[in-house]
Amino acid sequence: MEKFDVVVVGAGLAGSAAAYAAAREGLQVVLAERGTQPGTKTVSGGLLYTHALGRMFPEFWRETPCPVERAIDRNVLSLLTPTRAASLDYFDAAYSQPPFNAFSVLRSRLDPWIAGKAEAAGAVPVYGIKIDNLVRESNRVVGIRAGDDEIRADVVILAEGSNAILSRGNPAKPGPDPHVVGVGVKQVLGLPPGEVERRFQLRGMAGTQYTTIGYPAGIEGGGFLYTNRETISVGLIFSMESLVRRGASMFEVLEEYKQHPLISRLLEGGSLLEYSGCFVEEGGWERLPPLVGDGYLVAGSAAGLFLNTGFTLRGMDFALESGRLAGESAVRAVRSKNPTAAGLASYRSALEDSFVLKELRAFRGYPRAFQNPRLYGAYPDIVTSLLHRAFFTDGSGRPHLRKLLSESYRGKASFLRLARDALQLSGTL
Numbered sequence: 466m467e468k469f470d471v472v473v474v475g476a477g478l479a480g481s482a483a484a485y486a487a488a489r490e491g492l493q494v495v496l497a498e499r500g501t502q503p504g505t506k507t508v509s510g511g512l513l514y515t516h517a518l519g520r521m522f523p524e525f526w527r528e529t530p531c532p533v534e535r536a537i538d539r540n541v542l543s544l545l546t547p548t549r550a551a552s553l554d555y556f557d558a559a560y561s562q563p564p565f566n567a568f569s570v571l572r573s574r575l576d577p578w579i580a581g582k583a584e585a586a587g588a589v590p591v592y593g594i595k596i597d598n599l600v601r602e603s604n605r606v607v608g609i610r611a612g613d614d615e616i617r618a619d620v621v622i623l624a625e626g627s628n629a630i631l632s633r634g635n636p637a638k639p640g641p642d643p644h645v646v647g648v649g650v651k652q653v654l655g656l657p658p659g660e661v662e663r664r665f666q667l668r669g670m671a672g673t674q675y676t677t678i679g680y681p682a683g684i685e686g687g688g689f690l691y692t693n694r695e696t697i698s699v700g701l702i703f704s705m706e707s708l709v710r711r712g713a714s715m716f717e718v719l720e721e722y723k724q725h726p727l728i729s730r731l732l733e734g735g736s737l738l739e740y741s742g743c744f745v746e747e748g749g750w751e752r753l754p755p756l757v758g759d760g761y762l763v764a765g766s767a768a769g770l771f772l773n774t775g776f777t778l779r780g781m782d783f784a785l786e787s788g789r790l791a792g793e794s795a796v797r798a799v800r801s802k803n804p805t806a807a808g809l810a811s812y813r814s815a816l817e818d819s820f821v822l823k824e825l826r827a828f829r830g831y832p833r834a835f836q837n838p839r840l841y842g843a844y845p846d847i848v849t850s851l852l853h854r855a856f857f858t859d860g861s862g863r864p865h866l867r868k869l870l871s872e873s874y875r876g877k878a879s880f881l882r883l884a885r886d887a888l889q890l891s892g893t894l
């Protein structure tokens with residue numbers, strides 16, 4: 466049995482950020498990961514909003530090896546029906562200049578890079594070992610157990626991702642809510658050198674991201690397509706309930722998505738390099754678990770820190786920030802020899818002061834708002850029907866746009882419903 470200051474479970478972004486923050490202050494830190502290498506078990510679409518990583522590693526994009534893929538300067542948000550797409554296409558040249566807005570990333574590159582930073586700061590890597598249990602004494606967490614091995618520590622940081630089995634053992638943590646449990650599925654497809662630039666009309670290291678809703682039919686969630694250096698990431702996140710209703714597997718749903726006429730032409734000829742899927746808990750503010758207990762802290766998606774606003778899908782910057790703050794709070798508790806819940810409480814207040822809990826609170830109505838089936842059926846249908854008729858001209862005497870508008874939503878959603886849904890999405894209900 467060995468004793469350390471801090472044990473971190475999970476070398477994803479939250480775990481490695483926590484281990485780095487604690488180790489650089491001279492604490493003895495173990496970073497435990499079930500994958501043989503960081504990044505072998507993590508699933509993510511791969512759009513990283515830059516700010517949180519930049520706070521820890523300014524100008525990280527200049528490093529060799531470079532942990533990121535493309536600086537995203539074009540964001541396309543599309544409402545899909547089986548044969549149509551109505552898109553909002555936002556290009557911003559400032560997004561591909563320092564300090565940047567978001568990068569596409571591949572976790573198989575990013576995770577080993579940031580875990581390497583933690584190791585260089587002194588964290589001891591223990592990879593290829595799944596942590597089975599927490600060790601408790603008089604209800605206080607005092608370490609971790611893997612098989613017959615035990616590692617003791619003043620503070621355990623749980624950063625095990627969304628399938629948070631160890632954190633779930635906490636009786637105060639709410640069980641999974643079937644209405645907000647989602648699934649995520651993703652592929653990485655390879656293209657010949659230079660093809661990503663040609664196909665997406667990209668210059669240098671700039672990139673494009675697509676976010677979609679409305680297709681496949683009956684699937685309540687969204688799709689994404691991100692350009693990497695020489696690959697494309699494509700996938701979906703959607704509610705488990707809608708998957709069960711469809712009676713399909715998540716892989717079948719992804720294959721259907723890839724056949725959409727807008728998407729399939731972007732993926733043409735891509736060779737499959739990676740395939741992954743996992744659970745996602747989108748409970749948000751309403752279902753935050755206790756983040757601090759006697760001897761432990763919970764960070765990243767183990768704590769459900771994930772925010773989908775429709776425009777942006779964010780978990781990685783939340784993981785990095787919460788991980789860093791957990792590591793810093795562990796340092797304070799170890800130095801003051803008070804790793805109790807009270808001694809670790811500065812973690813919760815640091816999260817309250819950061820974007821993590823401010824944004825989760827501000828968007829607290831969103832997980833419920835996104836359960837609205839009209840977002841995935843009626844609204845894409847209304848908007849694309851209107852645009853179809855607005856652009857289509859066959860000489861038969863097209864009605865005025867006002868009439869087209871009322872014909873497009875008639876029978877699909879009332880004006881009152883529309884206003885109510887708009888209010889709910891704007892967070893006022």
Ligand SMILES: Cc1cc2nc3c(=O)[nH]c(=O)nc-3n(C[C@H](O)[C@H](O)[C@H](O)COP(=O)(O)OP(=O)(O)OC[C@H]3O[C@@H](n4cnc5c(N)ncnc54)[C@H](O)[C@@H]3O)c2cc1C
Nearest residue numbers: 475477478479499509510511512596626649765766780781
């Ligand atoms: C399909 C999909 C698309 C997404 N797209 C985006 C996106 O575009 N942008 C964005 O910001 N977020 C996105 N997210 C969310 C984002 O991926 C997560 O919020 C983020 O990865 C959370 O990081 P984490 O470090 O908390 O957990 P993870 O990245 O899940 O890391 C957890 C680590 O813990 C390890 N682990 C788990 N249990 C144990 C154990 N018992 N013992 C040892 N090790 C263990 C795992 O192997 C893993 O390495 C997406 C999620 C999904 C599923």
